[in-house]
Amino acid sequence: MQKLCLCGENMSLKLRTVILSGKVEIDNVPIYTCQTCSRSEVIPEVKDDLKGFIQELGEQPKKMNFLFNERNEWANLLVEYKLTKKTAQTAKDQFDQMMKRRTNELLDLYLLAQSLHDHDWLESIVKRLTQLGAQIKSS
Ligand SMILES: [Zn+2]
Known part of the structure; x- marks a missing residue:
């Protein structure tokens, strides 16, 4: 569950909130973050699904909140795992x-x-x- 950052440090996996266009909040997105250089990236297992989801929302999304784990099994497992x-x-x-x-x-x-x-x-x-x-x- 760890990944090496480009700076050489370990990145840790966290569930974070992604905010799109200041309107749409997507909670529980699994993201690797590096505490040393603050680089962060969405884990590869959910990247395509997240992209697809953002495309579905279109260019002018309404203000709303989503739980990413409700549509993605990886995120769902990680939420459960955290507990x-x-x-x-x-x-x-x-x-x-x-x-x-x-x-x-x-x-x-x-x-x-x-x-x-x-x-x-x-x-x-x-x-x-x-x-x-x-x-x-x-x-
Ligand atoms: Zn780093």
Whole structure:
């Protein structure tokens, strides 16, 4: 969960609020930040989704608040993860476990949506599974 900054220091992962055009507040965006040189970047796992979201908002967005974790599985896991008690040694294991559990949950929902022939739901589940890196055929 750490990344090396261009300045050589470790960047730490934090959930931050991104403000667009002074109007739209997006909470819980996972961002790497460096305390030494203040560089920050959105983690690669959520970058495309965040970009897509900003595009959906268009050029003249209304004033509003969003929880990014409600549409992105990575952000969601990180929010949940932040709430769990942990020690440094087991942190990575714990996160992996949470990710596995969430993937299994989504796979169960996937089967359910499939049996109900609910295509919209199916599509949204596939999207979430893809965010977690799961391979799934949407046909
Ligand atoms: Zn730095």
